[in-house]
């Protein structure tokens with residue numbers, strides 16, 4: 001089946017969006033190349049990729065299509081996942097005021113009321129990271145990871161919870177294996193009371209713990225994990241320190257009914273998340 005070209009598509013459709021995004025990225029690349037040529041060399045990943053594109057002596061020189069492809073991947077993988085994970089974290093914070101208070105206590109003792117958090121604070125703000133990790137355990141944005149077997153192999157899997165022993169599953173070469181991240185994260189073998197939002201299960205664990213599968217593990221695991229966790233810790237620290245996040249209730253609605261309304265309205269597109277939901281932000285009063 002041939003892919004339809006953008007010209008044959010109605011204006012405003014997905015092909016049109018793809019073309020516009022492509023144009024935007026090409027403009028950005030041209031702008032960055034011009035800055036670079038003029039001696040304005042910035043210390044960021046985008047500049048490194050532009051350099052890899054221009055350096056003809058580099059054995060691994062990126063061609064133009066690879067450069068645009070990598071810009072696109074970083075934009076998509078980096079934005080959509082983090083934005084949705086932060087939204088889900090705020091949804092759980094609205095529902096669990098006791099946990100929110102506990103986290104704010106840690107923020108105040110580590111960072112205090114006025115200064116910005118810095119990288120050294122990251123490891124001391126484990127409760128902030130834990131509310132994020134628990135949110136992506138319950139709603140992993142990358143809800144499925146697909147792999148293709150490059151050779152015949154056999155997987156050994158434990159029997160279902162409650163049954164002893166293991167079973168072997170032959171995987172012929174070329175098979176696509178679909179890893180269900182939601183299933184892994186709700187497996188009682190690995191997580192006690194998996195249906196409960198319980199950030200304390202992550203307290204004290206290192207930020208790069210492999211107990212969370214949301215970033216995948218192994219050589220093709222998420223390249224942006226450190227960036228995402230530092231960004232989330234920083235954002236949540238600054239937001240929760242100054243603002244109490246509350247559910248935006250309809251007249252007569254209870255917090256529990258609000259929670260059920262939001263959680264019953266999940267969206268599974270490129271990422272798994274909840275649809276837009278109302279919250280209220282109340283400025284915290286300091287004594």
Ligand code: HEM
Nearest residue numbers: 077078081082085142145214215216220221222223224228
């Ligand atoms: C909560 C945030 C994030 C989650 C849950 C997440 C999750 C994942 C997962 C599960 C994979 C593996 C996909 C696969 O194997 O098929 C992946 C790959 C990747 N992620 Fe993330 N990601 C997040 C944030 C980011 C950010 C902020 C960036 C970049 C700034 C990023 C860049 C990438 C890249 C480049 C890959 C491909 C790595 C490769 O194929 O070797 N991610 N991510």
